[in-house]
Amino acid sequence: MEGQEQLMLVMSNITKRFPGIVANDHVNFALRKGEIHTLLGENGAGKSTLMNVLDGIYYPDEGEITIEGKRVDLRSPLDSMKHGIGMIHQHFMLVDSLSVIENVILGLESQGFYIDKKSVAHQIEAIAKKYNFRVDPYAKIWQLSVGEQQRVEIIKTLFKGARILILDEPTAVLTPQESEELFGILREMKSEGKSIIFISHKLNEVMSISDRVTVLRKGQLVGTVDTVSITERELAKMMIGRDVLFRLERKDIEQGREVLKVEDAQAYNDRGIMALNKLNITVHGGEIMGVAGVAGNGQVELAECITGLRHLVSGHVTVEGIDVTNATPCTLASAGVNYIPADRLGVGLVPNLSTVDNAMLRKYKQQPMRRGTFIDYAAACTYADGLIEKFDIAVPLKNAPVKVLSGGNMQKLLLAREIEENPRLLIAEHPTRGLDVGATEFVRKILLEQRDNGVAVLLISEDLDEILMVADRVAVMYEGRIVGIVDAHHVDIAQIGLMMAGAVGAKA
Template identity: 60%
Template structure:
């Protein structure tokens, strides 16, 4: 930190109870003017609860909030806004069918009934230009990329006069280069005297941009440190409460036979736009093939197409040499392909059903769980208990709906269910997204274990660290095409990052013709 630090936000002894959980336990936190203060912690550590209290969404059960030394009570986000606090949520709060302008003024009470669009647009443009956002206020939200939508969220908060910004995992949707540009914007903002609370669990970027870091674990503040006085390892240890192994038990690759092969696969997305423009891949048993890419470049369409959940408009998919193009999801599963989908709650699990009912979602069609057309719930419970024990899944009660489980335990259950089918090909999409360090470690280890056992693993992830840590080969997807495939030894962040942005021509010694590089 430079200058004389002036504290503008102080949270004193904040406690928040939820039924059965103490989400925040006498938390103290302070933010100085013009600093970037990172709030670091695993999922469920209480970061979001604390920030939601500061944003007026939750009321603390105990403790006080001081802004500029004055005690305030924040009952709604509007109260928070009046005090200059604006939060940018991880999931954007934007109305897709409205324009940027309409989204920005949405919910502002002081806005007159008759909206002077010209004047408002000028104000938006002014903010946009100041930070080089290049946002056109008249565009509809759905026309914008995720990165641009994030900028709209920022404009929205600045428009309302916020000088204290809370950013909840803002880089999750960005490429490394976009993230760097984003950090520059943040620095520009702090230079102008704005203060930023940055929520993250990515240690490398935390170390890159923070002035100070507060680590939370299980509702308590473990400590606040200056960036200069700490290291990634140190932070990880504070966060988890024990030493974290960053390495995995990777045996040398035993590359087996070709297990999954895609030949020029094409498919359309829900809007009827061609989202896969001819993807060809070949994955062998015993290797992890990582697909890196910014979200929305066809990853989901690709995995759904392979699993038989989305019709393929062209090309062929082979599983162990057998043509599975156009087969039903169940037939493909029977042939030995399992799928850990990107959305646990939307696709992989049935939130309102119990862990038992979710555990048998794959195997309920065959004995012992299924006997002719009846389901033997005793056997099903037995089966589920086996999985729960084997994978150390924390379940409150067997008959409690799975939506009550933590994200990590949900994913473990889902993963256990899929792997128990003993697949030959495992397609895992964002397998650790939103999980805490412990569960992430567990899932990654399991993925490597599958690979060591000879399973062909197709790993699709937006987390580059994960791709680099696990993959044997890396393919980069951009706008529905695999731009390049490389062995892990010859891959580096810079190269993959550029490919993720579609900038193939910027790479040195690239002889092929450039693809549609629209995003530049």
């Protein structure tokens, strides 16, 4: 079907299975010479797996790869490099304390014992000049901005003779200006005859930079389309899937008063980039507010700011009218804020301590466990037993470390511990991630129960289905802002998809 075009790369029937999941299910992908081809899909759609197969990091269970008509066997990144494939990862693979030159030649076998830095520097400058950008070959990586570091990554792949470049969400770490400059470089490379695979979920970028788009959903190929013959709206629909969905039974209850109010919140993420950009959101008692969005648009930071784990640079957080901006976890606890973190074992539980120790983490300072400076371990045991029974948690040994529990039971324990605090605001971050069907249903039921009891629930999830199933309203986050809030009862999926991809602004 694409015979008249010169095909650079064909991946056919690629299947890659991981325990319990098929990450790529007979996926076909073809790349032409001199094109920019976007790979589009939600988190977990299988984009990264497919590209890791191409980069030799994963070896596919089935399927074959041909480059310029010749079948290739890519068993390591070195193999891929030899075939002219270079990948620029989202998190750069650079050594901070080394210079640009040293990073570029790192791992190159062609370099002899003696390194001719001068000639390497000339080559680096020549590559940079060809694509109209500048890089100081002698600069150390830590001295460079994120955008410059990305260019070093690009030079690294070009220096090694890459003809196929894979960029994994390259704009996620860039400012808009830097993104524009990157696009300039990419277009230049395209006119040089290089083929570029661009991974993204930002629709506006996809439309502006790419010639064709291949959409994946849940490990399967949805289709490949020419960018000129499709609208953003159609792309969003391809990415997200069907329009109909199933909602869980819920009581009609009176919406309560305002519980959580976040005003003009601004905060940095761990890499020092502004992750919350004057964000505003309000959640009422007796409602579940779902926060949808592609990962990395500030959802984690939002949860952390409300729960006191991250510092707000500016803005306000109030819970039932009490200002809890940058409050200590203690104050938040007394304000009735409870949190089911995404990272169960990293934030929520203490993996090496026992079920009892973990169950009492929120209660050990209170009666009846408090006995002066001592802890009444008998009372703690009784309390843990109560939780185990009430929430039907399967615990083989109460004194064994919680890390031996299954994911579902860990989550139940965490949920039980937080619910027992009688929250007024419950923040649940990816509460069903990695759980089996039974545990998932249980967790969702508990969330709805809390809502029916008048608790304000903020549900942050990457799983749009989940949000549409349990939430009353859906707030869509994009680049650190809520770009729109829609009623979950009569929702326009395509609209949400467009908002998630940053294609449309706020609409009530």
